[in-house]
Amino acid sequence: MEDNSQLSASLEDYLETIYLIVQKKHAARAKDIADQQHVKASSVTGALRLLSEKGLINYAPYDIITLTSEGERVARDVLKRHNALYVFFKEVLGIDEQEAEDGACKLEHAISPAILKRLISFVDFVQQCPRVGTQWVREFESFCRRGTIGESCDECISDCLKRVPKK
Numbered sequence: 001m002e003d004n005s006q007l008s009a010s011l012e013d014y015l016e017t018i019y020l021i022v023q024k025k026h027a028a029r030a031k032d033i034a035d036q037q038h039v040k041a042s043s044v045t046g047a048l049r050l051l052s053e054k055g056l057i058n059y060a061p062y063d064i065i066t067l068t069s070e071g072e073r074v075a076r077d078v079l080k081r082h083n084a085l086y087v088f089f090k091e092v093l094g095i096d097e098q099e100a101e102d103g104a105c106k107l108e109h110a111i112s113p114a115i116l117k118r119l120i121s122f123v124d125f126v127q128q129c130p131r132v133g134t135q136w137v138r139e140f141e142s143f144c145r146r147g148t149i150g151e152s153c154d155e156c157i158s159d160c161l162k163r164v165p166k167k
Contacts, residue, residue: 007054009109012078013037014047015056018065019075027064081108084120092126094141 007015017036021028030048034041045061052059056071067075082104089100111119126137143149 007074011047011051012074012109013105014044014051015067015071015075016078016082018051018057018067019072019079022067027066029064033065078108081111081116084116084123085111088119088123092123092137092140094137094144 014033014037017033018028021032021036025032030041030044033048034044037044048057048059048065051057051071055068056074058066058068085104085107086100089095089103090097093100095103
């Protein structure tokens with residue numbers, strides 16, 4: 001088995017696609033992958049051979065394709081990065097679904113583990129903190145539309161301070 005730490009973005013996309021198909025159908029076929037990736041079946045063959053050589057998939061021409069345990073681990077990691085970015089773009093930054101999906105797909109291949117960990121923590125914080133939460137995200141969306149802080153900023157800060165537990 002080869003080192004999988006340097007998979008190209010394209011090969012990571014193929015692994016992610018195979019993983020999602022296998023989750024639905026328990027196995028994938030080259031045609032399923034080509035349909036999902038919007039490429040010709042002949043384009044899929046080269047990627048499948050490379051992924052097989054790297055020990056990430058079980059592949060034989062005209063047969064079903066499954067992930068090896070290492071392939072599943074790598075695919076889950078790609079999907080984790082994708083989902084974290086998508087949630088951040090959509091839920092925190094208020095980006096529309098398609099743009100959030102497209103951006104997540106592009107950036108999932110470049111984000112470092114340290115940045116990803118911090119991003120996930122930030123999203124968790126925004127979603128859980130009563131002083132931040134959904135109101136804060138809505139105010140950020142308003143800020144993006146207006147380009148300035150709203151007049152109610154002092155009021156919002158005052159309300160937040162009232163909710164902070166006293167020591």
